[in-house]
Amino acid sequence: MSQELEIKARAVPGGIPVLGHVLGFAVWPLKFLDEQRELADITAINLGPKQARIVNNPTLVRELLVSRTKDFIKAGPLYDISSAFVGNGLAISEGAFHRRQRRLMQPAFQRSRMPAYHSGMREAAEQMTARWRSGQAVDVHKDLFQLAVSVIGNMLYEGRFTDEMTDRIVWAVSTASKGIGWRSVVPAAWTHTLPTEEFRRFTRAQQALHGLGDHVVAEYRERDDTDPEHFLSMLLAARDENGDPLSDKELRDEVVTLFSAGSATVATSLAWALHLLSIHPDVEERLFTEVTEVLAGRPVTVADLPRLEYLGRVVTEVLRLYPPAWLLPRITPADTELGGHPIPKGTYVFFSPYSIHHDARLYPDPEHFDPDRWLPERSASRPREAYLPFGAGIHQCIGNNFALTEATIALATIVAKWRLRRPPRAKVGTRSAALLEPVGLTLVAKRRAGRTPAVAASAPAVESPGCPVTAARPAADA
Numbered sequence: 001m002s003q004e005l006e007i008k009a010r011a012v013p014g015g016i017p018v019l020g021h022v023l024g025f026a027v028w029p030l031k032f033l034d035e036q037r038e039l040a041d042i043t044a045i046n047l048g049p050k051q052a053r054i055v056n057n058p059t060l061v062r063e064l065l066v067s068r069t070k071d072f073i074k075a076g077p078l079y080d081i082s083s084a085f086v087g088n089g090l091a092i093s094e095g096a097f098h099r100r101q102r103r104l105m106q107p108a109f110q111r112s113r114m115p116a117y118h119s120g121m122r123e124a125a126e127q128m129t130a131r132w133r134s135g136q137a138v139d140v141h142k143d144l145f146q147l148a149v150s151v152i153g154n155m156l157y158e159g160r161f162t163d164e165m166t167d168r169i170v171w172a173v174s175t176a177s178k179g180i181g182w183r184s185v186v187p188a189a190w191t192h193t194l195p196t197e198e199f200r201r202f203t204r205a206q207q208a209l210h211g212l213g214d215h216v217v218a219e220y221r222e223r224d225d226t227d228p229e230h231f232l233s234m235l236l237a238a239r240d241e242n243g244d245p246l247s248d249k250e251l252r253d254e255v256v257t258l259f260s261a262g263s264a265t266v267a268t269s270l271a272w273a274l275h276l277l278s279i280h281p282d283v284e285e286r287l288f289t290e291v292t293e294v295l296a297g298r299p300v301t302v303a304d305l306p307r308l309e310y311l312g313r314v315v316t317e318v319l320r321l322y323p324p325a326w327l328l329p330r331i332t333p334a335d336t337e338l339g340g341h342p343i344p345k346g347t348y349v350f351f352s353p354y355s356i357h358h359d360a361r362l363y364p365d366p367e368h369f370d371p372d373r374w375l376p377e378r379s380a381s382r383p384r385e386a387y388l389p390f391g392a393g394i395h396q397c398i399g400n401n402f403a404l405t406e407a408t409i410a411l412a413t414i415v416a417k418w419r420l421r422r423p424p425r426a427k428v429g430t431r432s433a434a435l436l437e438p439v440g441l442t443l444v445a446k447r448r449a450g451r452t453p454a455v456a457a458s459a460p461a462v463e464s465p466g467c468p469v470t471a472a473r474p475a476a477d478a
């Protein structure tokens with residue numbers, strides 16, 4: 001047995017013939033996951049003919065992500081179907097190839113590189129809010145998706161990324177994500193390529209992403225004014241242990257991976273943040289006070305981020321309540337065990353950052369939006385595996401610093417000048433598809449009059465917790 005705790009595992013009752021637990025899992029997934037957590041540390045379910053386990057204990061989740069990565073690998077239909085878009089890009093590769101790609105790409109995402117990206121992040125937020133009119137109802141999720149795509153586009157393409165390219169990527173990433181979603185749960189492969197309008201859209205999305213990825217790489221290769229510190233320069237110059245560079249196809253796979261992994265995730269987090277601020281005006285006002293005091297009317301820079309402590313806690317708490325990557329799968333390549341309980345070869349093993357983040361034993365009053373639960377004196381004793389918005393271990397999000405910096409810069413830029421409110425009687429739902437997304441989120445944007453904050457910032461000055469898993473904070477100037 002792999003740990004000192006007594007690990008409880010049990011088969012979940014209520015599966016129906018042929019389908020097993022598919023209905024509960026597919027139709028009310030968040031409720032289903034809450035129930036699993038209350039049942040046992042590991043629960044055994046059937047998804048049609050396939051066996052699956054849900055790991056509800058954060059210590060065991062850490063084991064499968066960090067110390068037992070050869071026993072629980074990324075494989076199965078989700079990854080097979082995603083490879084039509086991202087090839088063998090970092091987010092789906094495994095083993096030696098993954099280690100090589102990770103080592104080549106890591107330098108571009110180090111915290112010390114963040115100052116190189118911050119002006120693109122701020123400009124994207126300024127351009128987005130410049131299109132808003134005071135009193136206008138805004139589809140914030142859509143706007144934030146465009147923002148997040150244009151941030152990655154400009155990181156890769158140095159200011160040459162056009163609005164038309166942004167729109168194309170937004171469309172292609174969301175079309176791909178929907179298509180991958182249903183194909184990975186409907187096992188009958190023959191249904192995946194039926195000549196329907198959906199299949200034609202899916203194919204066009206693939207062509208759009210590949211076409212743009214190829215274009216970005218080819219154009220960059222031909223330029224003679226490139227900055228050696230630029231993301232693509234670093235990738236082009238990178239050599240593996242045999243002295244080999246990345247091929248054009250590998251470069252394109254990584255470009256498409258970054259658009260896919262780094263856009264909707266950030267957009268969704270920011271959309272949830274604006275939703276939560278819209279229904280917690282006290283938090284919003286306190287944030288406005290901090291932003292006003294720290295920035296004193298200037299545009300935000302990376303150097304400001306360590307002083308935006310309350311904002312750091314707000315971002316951390318948003319990602320706790322609504323982790324975009326709410327459910328993640330692994331598969332067992334051979335018979336194995338977890339917590340002393342046998343798991344046969346070929347079993348799906350799921351873990352849910354959402355479920356862990358909503359465990360009342362780890363987070364008292366878990367549904368309450370409370371950024372101050374991340375004050376050091378309230379969070380120090382919480383185990384680090386209790387917070388997993390970016391995963392952990394060898395596959396931990398490579399873009400975590402980037403995402404935290406982008407989210408903080410965007411929120412500081414928005415909150416400094418705008419207040420967003422939910423229209424009366426509007427209802428916001430939750431869609432748990434590829435990501436945990438808000439549904440029906442339209443907010444009324446009101447430009448703030450140039451005034452001083454109404455409420456004095458009451459929080460003691462503390463270090464922002466950033467991401468407790470990685471200790472990644474919104475980066476400071478190097």
Ligand code: HEM
Binds near residue numbers: 258325388400402403
């Ligand atoms: C709030 C925003 C984000 C969230 C919540 C998030 C979440 C995650 C999670 C949970 C994983 C691990 C998946 C697993 O273990 O199966 C992951 C991996 C990854 N993320 Fe993010 N991500 C975010 C933003 C970004 C950004 C901005 C980028 C790039 C610009 C990015 C690129 C990647 C890549 C390439 C991987 C695969 C890493 C590997 O396997 O080595 N992500 N992300």
